[in-house]
Amino acid sequence: MGSGKSTIGKILAEHLHLLFIDLDLEIEKKLNMSVKEIFKTKGEVYFRKIEHQLLHSIVAENDNFVLSLGGGTPCYANNHLVLQEPGICSIYLKGSIKTLAERLEKEKEHRPVLNNNTDDTLETFIAKHLFDRSYFYYQAKHIITIDNKTPDELIKEIEVLA
Numbered sequence: 001m002g003s004g005k006s007t008i009g010k011i012l013a014e015h016l017h018l019l020f021i022d023l024d025l026e027i028e029k030k031l032n033m034s035v036k037e038i039f040k041t042k043g044e045v046y047f048r049k050i051e052h053q054l055l056h057s058i059v060a061e062n063d064n065f066v067l068s069l070g071g072g073t074p075c076y077a078n079n080h081l082v083l084q085e086p087g088i089c090s091i092y093l094k095g096s097i098k099t100l101a102e103r104l105e106k107e108k109e110h111r112p113v114l115n116n117n118t119d120d121t122l123e124t125f126i127a128k129h130l131f132d133r134s135y136f137y138y139q140a141k142h143i144i145t146i147d148n149k150t151p152d153e154l155i156k157e158i159e160v161l162a
């Protein structure tokens with residue numbers, strides 16, 4: 001969350017002349033609701049079920065595309081195994097707690113998971129999430145640090161991998 005997956009994914013897809021798919025946007029289109037509304041009215045378990053189904057159908061039905069996952073996607077329903085499949089170039093855009101907190105401070109109202117956080121500071125909340133999720137994030141085939149890098153610098157690093 002806050003690493004720039006959607007922004008970098010769009011730019012990368014343009015550079016490579018590939019289809020760009022944002023998993024959260026696909027879920028919103030399918031259910032005709034925002035992620036925030038889905039969490040609020042149907043709950044996280046329902047969201048994760050739809051997320052899992054769509055992830056698998058997108059990967060099965062498309063070739064040569066850039067897919068931006070939600071921050072929790074790899075952590076549920078064995079979705080992290082998709083990141084290890086042959087033919088998949090998976091990348092973890094890794095940010096420091098400080099970088100992520102600076103970015104997410106501006107987006108709190110649009111992030112359902114952050115809205116439910118009432119006990120911790122933003123940095124503590126991020127640190128706990130990264131600790132809980134790091135096993136799944138490290139299942140990606142490549143890890144790129146985003147701290148102090150421009151989108152163009154990140155795209156150049158990623159293009160070498162693709």
